[in-house]
Amino acid sequence: MKVSYFPGCTLKNKAIDLDIYARKSAEVLGVTLEEIEEWQCCGGVFSTARDEIATKLASVRALKAAHEKNYPLVTVCSACHNVIKQTNHAMQNDAEFAQKVNNYMAPEDAYNGETQVYHYLELLRDVIGFDTIKGKVVNPLKGQKIAAYYGCLLLRPSSTMQMDDPENPHIMEDFISAIGAQPVIYALRNECCGGYVTMESPELAKKKSDAILENAKAAGADMIVTACPLCRYNLLKNGTDMPVLYITELLAQALGVKEDTNG
Amino acid sequence: MDKNNKYLQEEILRMSGVNPRKCMSCGKCSATCPAYDEMEYHPHQFVSMVKNGDIERLLNSQSLYRCLSCFACIDRCPRSVEPAKLVEAVRLIAIRKQGANHMTADDVPELLDEDIPQQAIVSAFRKYSK
Numbered sequence: 047m048k049v050s051y052f053p054g055c056t057l058k059n060k061a062i063d064l065d066i067y068a069r070k071s072a073e074v075l076g077v078t079l080e081e082i083e084e085w086q087c088c089g090g091v092f093s094t095a096r097d098e099i100a101t102k103l104a105s106v107r108a109l110k111a112a113h114e115k116n117y118p119l120v121t122v123c124s125a126c127h128n129v130i131k132q133t134n135h136a137m138q139n140d141a142e143f144a145q146k147v148n149n150y151m152a153p154e155d156a157y158n159g160e161t162q163v164y165h166y167l168e169l170l171r172d173v174i175g176f177d178t179i180k181g182k183v184v185n186p187l188k189g190q191k192i193a194a195y196y197g198c199l200l201l202r203p204s205s206t207m208q209m210d211d212p213e214n215p216h217i218m219e220d221f222i223s224a225i226g227a228q229p230v231i232y233a234l235r236n237e238c239c240g241g242y243v244t245m246e247s248p249e250l251a252k253k254k255s256d257a258i259l260e261n262a263k264a265a266g267a268d269m270i271v272t273a274c275p276l277c278r279y280n281l282l283k284n285g286t287d288m289p290v291l292y293i294t295e296l297l298a299q300a301l302g303v304k305e306d307t308n309g
Numbered sequence: 310m311d312k313n314n315k316y317l318q319e320e321i322l323r324m325s326g327v328n329p330r331k332c333m334s335c336g337k338c339s340a341t342c343p344a345y346d347e348m349e350y351h352p353h354q355f356v357s358m359v360k361n362g363d364i365e366r367l368l369n370s371q372s373l374y375r376c377l378s379c380f381a382c383i384d385r386c387p388r389s390v391e392p393a394k395l396v397e398a399v400r401l402i403a404i405r406k407q408g409a410n411h412m413t414a415d416d417v418p419e420l421l422d423e424d425i426p427q428q429a430i431v432s433a434f435r436k437y438s439k
């Protein structure tokens with residue numbers, strides 16, 4: 047099957063591995079990620095202000111492009127997914143906002159949030175199925191103790207994101223089990239790493255990231271896995287020896303489309 | 310409440326859709342806020358200060374630029390007050406003023422290292438400038 051794909055600016059540059067292995071792995075699993083033509087950057091953070099219109103148009107354009115093809119829209123970066131999903135939710139539920147957006151873009155061809163939005167993890171769980179993935183694993187990551195780091199953006203606001211239980215999620219642990227490794231549960235897996243404030247206040251990001259790293263280590267993790275380039279940056283910058291890998295790298299290793307088992 | 314604060318209060322409530330009167334002052338939002346230590350005014354104070362029309366102090370506070378948009382206070386408030394929406398609205402009013410950007414392109418180079426993802430830069434711009 048084919049789905050529309052929004053890679054986002056970071057995956058075209060610093061997070062190339064997140065992108066390449068998302069595509070390669072999806073192919074093995076029978077899904078082609080068809081990149082949206084001429085997509086524009088989502089802006090990185092969603093503004094909850096109802097009168098912020100212009101900054102949400104890039105997301106609406108991507109959603110609309112997928113709708114025209116009648117494909118779901120898939121993103122891998124947690125931040126892009128968060129922005130696009132919250133924008134879509136606003137298009138569905140805030141009539142005044144949707145009208146302003148549609149007036150601005152193309153009133154004759156109104157978009158009202160029809161596109162189904164999936165994070166890559168949801169594509170794996172809900173469309174492909176973790177059991178199917180298990181069946182395609184040729185190189186199970188046996189014996190590896192992996193701590194899933196959710197951060198904020200995959201889960202919250204939970205009423206909109208609806209990916210998993212925001213305080214006790216398990217989609218990433220189920221993913222880790224499906225590729226043959228052992229998930230490690232720890233308390234801070236859904237707490238913030240410091241996000242973009244790392245630019246202005248590296249101290250804040252250090253404090254947050256250190257706590258997460260220590261917590262994962264104390265729980266016995268050999269490695270942390272994430273879907274977010276900014277989480278990875280903050281954790282690696284502040285970490286000592288804990289490897290931090292993308293979900294798609296591990297998936298590709300397990301499916302035999304990436305060599306080098308230790309990133 | 311003077312006229313300007315009254316006007317700002319209405320604007321903030323309209324932009325955010327928040328009803329600060331629902332707040333029961335339990336402090337859970339501030340307890341869960343990862344930026345707590347760096348904020349002069351904490352999420353529950355945004356709620357009470359907006360409710361009381363004490364806006365100008367918020368507008369001038371660095372707390373506006375410390376919110377991480379982690380949505381924890383939105384998710385964990387037992388009364389669905391959603392304090393971060395107030396932080397966002399006040400921040401936008403502050404930076405929409407001409408020449409009031411918290412960060413400009415000239416500030417960026419010295420904040421970068423070679424590994425920083427674009428995502429951080431675009432997010433900071435989205436949050437700090439117009």
Ligand code: SF4
Pocket residue numbers: 338341342343344345352375376377378379380381382383392393396
């Ligand atoms: S969204 Fe902002 S104010 Fe709310 S908990 Fe997170 S950092 Fe604190």
Ligand code: SF4
Pocket residue numbers: 331332333334335336337338339352353356385386387388389390391392
């Ligand atoms: S968590 Fe909600 S009810 Fe409690 S102080 Fe914060 S805004 Fe008020």
